[in-house]
Amino acid sequence: MKFVKDIALGDPSTNNQNFIDLRLRLMCCRYWLLDLWDCHDMVFPFWRLYWNKNSGGQLIHQNTVYDMDADHIYIIPPFTSFSSQFKKNHRYTTGIHVSGKQFTSNINESDYSNESLIHFFVHFNLGVPFDSVYPGILKIEMTIYLKERLEYLTERLKIENKNFKLTFNLKLQAFIKEALTNIGPELWKTTIIDERVLKVIRYVEANIEKKLKNTDMSDLINMAPNSFARLFKSEMHVTLHNFIQNRKIAKSCELFEHTNKSIEEVAYVLGFSDRYHFSRVFKSVTGLTPAVYKSGRYT
Missing domain, CATH: 2.60.120 (Jelly Rolls)
Structure with missing residues (x-):
């Protein structure tokens, strides 16, 4: 039996199809x-x-x-x-x-x-x-x-x-x-966004553990920092800085749910300077302290 390497040969149609990658x-x-x-x-x-x-x-x-x-x-x-x-x-x-x-x-x-x-x-x-x-x-x-x-x-x-x-x-x-x-x-409809902004969002998701700077993000799509900041805010209705903080806190919630990492370990993994900085940002986003969230005393 010969293995067919070209996966396209398995589809009898020449009509290209585009699917949305939903990562539940x-x-x-x-x-x-x-x-x-x-x-x-x-x-x-x-x-x-x-x-x-x-x-x-x-x-x-x-x-x-x-x-x-x-x-x-x-x-x-x-x-x-x-x-x-x-x-x-x-x-x-x-x-x-x-x-x-x-x-x-x-x-x-x-x-x-x-x-x-x-x-x-x-x-x-x-x-x-x-x-x-x-x-x-x-x-x-x-x-x-x-x-x-x-x-x-x-x-x-x-x-x-x-x-x-x-x-x-x-x-x-x-x-x-x-x-x-x-x-x-x-x-x-709010998910139909500018390709430049989407490229930066994907970069943030792939590098969420790093200390991400506005200048680094604007360099990715060859725009001046101020111009990109305005574009991002108009597309996402939130500043790039706040978006990055929100995504880091989202990732921290995932880590609390699926790992046994301590608050200090999660803060370090996500690039925060210390537990106290992480806790301040976490509470500003969620209204809860990381300790309360981690304990599960909410629904």
Whole structure:
């Protein structure tokens, strides 16, 4: 048998096709009973997907209150400032206060449906440039497909919530992607950006551990620093400096979720001068200290 080296020979068509490289990166997926969900002015550098099986949960964004129900999924893009609360147990007006427990197969949902929020959530990233969209809270109507996937995912999370098999991973990714297809094209218009800016964004992603300077970025695309700074701000609606900080904090969240690195180690890996500098930037972006984020005392 002869191995065919030219992969193009395997396609009988001469019509070239262009596909979008979507790099979905899962950070966490959990199914909880929440007794308290008083979280105020949260901002995170990743996507969040929420679904409550019962009523009583609320999301607030720019003075708009979303009463959550089981017939809708709620998706929050990166860097959206929002708050949440459980109406039956609303105690705090500032800060982040969460209490509850993770579902197990020994817990009967019906025993808690009147006193706790039955809460499913996923944190994920989509990669460049799809993590740079306009902020907001997106309300997605539940479909039969999404409901079936949710039933499978939540039942599996009661049994195993750490070492997921391939089937679970594939179905979770399919669930997220299907939910995203229901958002509509208007959200993704913000990802159509200047090629020069996109080249710099890709460089930032590939070299996130380095100390990145504005002059180095402008040299990549042969532009004067001030001219490129104006172009970047007009395309991304954020300064290059703040964009780099945001991406470093996004990477730090990923490291906290998927490694056992300490705060000091993460600060060093991402090119911060010390833990204190890293902590100041982390809190300015997320509203949390790295220690609180690392502890998982939020949802």
